[in-house]
Amino acid sequence: MRQEKIVDLANSENCPVRNVLDRFGDKWSTLILLVLGRKEPLRFGAIHRSIGTISQKMLTVSLKKLEADGLVDRTVFAEVPPRVEYCLTERGKSLLPVLQQLVDWANEHMEDIRASRAASGVD
Amino acid sequence: MRQEKIVDLANSENCPVRNVLDRFGDKWSTLILLVLGRKEPLRFGAIHRSIGTISQKMLTVSLKKLEADGLVDRTVFAEVPPRVEYCLTERGKSLLPVLQQLVDWANEHMEDIRASRAASGVD
DNA sequence: CAGCATCCTAATGGATACTG
DNA sequence: CAGTATCCATTAGGATGCTG
Numbered sequence: 552m553r554q555e556k557i558v559d560l561a562n563s564e565n566c567p568v569r570n571v572l573d574r575f576g577d578k579w580s581t582l583i584l585l586v587l588g589r590k591e592p593l594r595f596g597a598i599h600r601s602i603g604t605i606s607q608k609m610l611t612v613s614l615k616k617l618e619a620d621g622l623v624d625r626t627v628f629a630e631v632p633p634r635v636e637y638c639l640t641e642r643g644k645s646l647l648p649v650l651q652q653l654v655d656w657a658n659e660h661m662e663d664i665r666a667s668r669a670a671s672g673v674d
Numbered sequence: 675m676r677q678e679k680i681v682d683l684a685n686s687e688n689c690p691v692r693n694v695l696d697r698f699g700d701k702w703s704t705l706i707l708l709v710l711g712r713k714e715p716l717r718f719g720a721i722h723r724s725i726g727t728i729s730q731k732m733l734t735v736s737l738k739k740l741e742a743d744g745l746v747d748r749t750v751f752a753e754v755p756p757r758v759e760y761c762l763t764e765r766g767k768s769l770l771p772v773l774q775q776l777v778d779w780a781n782e783h784m785e786d787i788r789a790s791r792a793a794s795g796v797d
Numbered sequence: 798c799a800g801c802a803t804c805c806t807a808a809t810g811g812a813t814a815c816t817g
Numbered sequence: 818c819a820g821t822a823t824c825c826a827t828t829a830g831g832a833t834g835c836t837g
Contacts (some may be wrong), residue, residue: 567784570780577830619794619796633798735810807829816821
């Protein structure tokens with residue numbers, strides 16, 4: 552495997568990390584991907600209920616971003632009342648293992664982090 | 675069969691993912707960890723130059739958060755002019771492989787994502 | 798049901814000036 | 818050098834009301 556530059560940090564345009572973080576660093580995108588990774592397809596309302604605290608607006612804009620990035624597929628059924636289903640694309644699925652690693656790490660270290668934070672008096 | 679909860683998404687207090695994302699979902703923390711992962715220890719100014727576009731203020735507050743979370747160690751040397759060195763803690767190092775996976779994924783998929791985004795007319 | 802449009806507030810983060 | 822302190826612009830995101 553080749554060891555080239557990990558990131559070109561000085562140039563945000565060409566830095567994949569910056570670019571990707573700018574997308575998934577928001578409050579909801581990662582969560583939506585994880586929800587869909589757990590069970591799909593899901594309807595708009597089902598995702599909404601799964602996350603619970605997300606506002607309708609943010610769910611809408613987040614899903615649109617994910618769709619624009621080719622991570623989520625949106626299917627509209629010509630029914631009344633309307634039904635819209637969301638599922639992961641192959642690209643979206645390929646991100647899941649990485650996110651799962653993050654989840655695992657979070658589960659493993661959250662308590663310690665919480666303790667450190669409390670001890671430092673920062674929050 | 676009952677569905678196993680990966681994350682308790684409805685409860686942000688008890689959800690490690692939410693909790694961790696709230697910390698690293700910011701614009702700079704992940705970048706700082708990656709910089710230190712590449713080479714440490716680093717002085718304040720060195721990190722500043724490595725990232726380039728970060729403001730002094732944001733570097734300061736981000737480092738303080740990472741320190742409070744026990745991911746980064748801060749060492750002050752009693753010299754004139756002052757020297758402060760930062761390095762990763764064991765906990766911080768344990769996050770690196772996960773972040774590296776994210777970097778790898780980003781490198782691999784960024785061009786496609788960029789293309790999808792452009793095609794969708796969103797940005 | 799699945800949204801869009803609008804308004805509004807809170808948080809993020811950049812610029813600048815100053816200090817031990 | 819390694820920060821603080823302050824001010825200000827931008828953005829994220831919530832609340833509410835309306836529509837096909």
